[in-house]
Amino acid sequence: MDEQVVVGTWRYVLAMHSKAMCALERELGDRHGLGPSEFEVLDRIVHHDRKLRLQELCDEVHLSQSALSRVVARLEKAALVTRDACSSDRRGIFVCITPEGRTRHAAALPTQRAVLQEIFAEAPALPGLAAR
Amino acid sequence: MDEQVVVGTWRYVLAMHSKAMCALERELGDRHGLGPSEFEVLDRIVHHDRKLRLQELCDEVHLSQSALSRVVARLEKAALVTRDACSSDRRGIFVCITPEGRTRHAAALPTQRAVLQEIFAEAPALPGLAAR
């Protein structure tokens, strides 16, 4: 793959990630009291529509195991999820979304979508890719 | 812009950012003693081929002003840049790369390129974008 394209794509990824993350942190935080990681975890559970083991979530969210463990701890503290023991494998933890968690996620989802729409509308899906 | 495309692009950005950042942190760190931010700052100075003011760097690197200030402090500690006063505006700071900084950057550049090549070669420049 052409190096210029690779570097250009990388710059695009960096720019979009930075812009979107900042905006999400602000909007989700101010309007819904959620960080991007918290929202993402809720979103994945809602999407699967079932309780998930921590390790399953690990594959879906781009966080280390320890970071995810703490995100879930924060969510539990906020009563948006519960951590239920897994009876068949007592090492495992099921993360279950609460009704309040569903409500909060449903409220935050349009905000997230709106932020992403705005960010990606400004810049084309993939720009000229002029590397330097 | 279609919502599915937006969400799919966002997932792509998240995935690439995560993979590439982890790899860069590992490779640049282990092999050259540089973090991604440190490398990026050196890279921008080399690219412009002149001393830059902190604020100019701020526009090019996706870091807050405070984070950049500290990155430069670390680079100065490592003798890879110097912080020179700006005579015309004594608020300003010029960040100048040292010979050792150039050497280190030159050594690290192929590593960075190789990491990016590998990451972006695996996944196409923009995948199917199936959102969920």
Added chain:
DNA sequence: TGGCATCTAATGCAGGTGCATAATATGTAT
């Protein structure tokens, strides 16, 4: 059963980041 490697999740810790603020310099208007 006992011993041991493996797996899962939680935690101590160090480090980087952003926000708010401080400290200093500049420019402008009166």
Added chain:
DNA sequence: ATACATATTATGCACCTGCATTAGATGCCA
């Protein structure tokens, strides 16, 4: 010249993250 708003960089602080490690559970094999 003074006062005040603005600009530039540094710093205190809280928070989040990853790495390494720990604690506990499981599986396997002798």
